[in-house]
Amino acid sequence: METAALKQQLKKQIVEFLNLISVNPDDIKDDEPLFGEGLRLDSIDSIELIVLLNREYGIVIEDPKEGRKILTSINTMADYIEKHRTK
């Protein structure tokens, strides 16, 4: 899958998993921060995203510090998925 297509799929999955009812996937910018500002996600959302990576891409994140870096933006998530996906 090309990077652009992966990012688009990831945006749709995030909106669906987190039930972001008022967010259009196309409106999420690739470099927009997911936490704190931008989408304003919180700690419960971070667990949902870790589960998303596991279920959809077979990625297991065990180190919380590593998780923080991976979940920074769509760019960082897509980059990690391309390198580590098992499905």
Place this chain on the structure above:
Amino acid sequence: MFYIHQSSCISPQQTFKDADLTVLHGPVEKQLKAIEPTYDAIPPGVLRRMGKAVRMGAGSALPLLQEHGKTDGIIIATANAGKEDCVKFLDQIVQYEEGMLTPLNFVQSTPNAIAGQLGLITKNHGYNITHLHQGLAFENALMDADMRLAEYPDHQYLLGAVDDISVSSYTFEEKEGWHKQEDISNKDLYNADSPGSIAGEAAVMFLVNNIAAGAKAKLVAVDTLHSTDEHIIKERLTFFIQQHLQNNKADLLLSGEDGDNRLAHFYDMAAAVAGNETPIAHYKHMCGAYPTASAFGLWIACEIFKAGALPEHMTGSLLKVSYKNILLYNSYRGYQHSFMLVSVA
């Protein structure tokens, strides 16, 4: 007992904020589903995590809490709230072989999620409790509020009941024969002469305290019993009326009849005990059958006092009324029964 000052209701009818009971909204796919508002009072980040029951409960309660001052506690009744998320969580356990599970459905899967969310959103650290007794959950919440107000006479409580139609509970109840097989209009509910009813849902909230001034209504008495024996229920209802009503006569019997012909004899009995001269009105064609529907009945009673009229679909003919008291009788599946007496404040 206590006084009811404010109320709020999200139901299958136009009951939220500007209530209009003259137009009767019908069932969709054999279910009377709530007309949900836009929930402006709930922060979007919180709203997206709420299941339907929590959303309806918080959505009906928050305007009362925000507009009418502080409360000293939150007392909620529900038989099924949280079940949908509970089933989703259990499905995840099976689907992902007890592997990684998302926290959201787990967090929402307990019945006390409604009272808990209300406490968190409004920063209310007072008494916070949820009553779960199937068809008598709301009546137990009423008695709890009564005991709290006897112990703390200056307090004010948010008191309410919430139950929703979930896919899982509807399927189970349908298999148990509690929903009508035929697709009927709610206008014909009481003439169907068949088992089962139309599934319904609602969230009803009241602000209650001991202050008579400005109150919508007074809850005079409530009684409950578990029995399938019509004679025992008749004896108890007769005693209830003798104890609480002058001349042993109510101005109106607000019947919880739900169109299930297996339960009709209980309501016929209640009508006979109330007396031939006592007019009867119904409400379950408006909200459907669900465990805490008697809370909707109480809300309707308050509206009758306020409006001084009953829409035609509740009685068969338009009645202009000046009732001083209303007797409510409800049976949940023929084994849980409740009587309530409400009067003008």
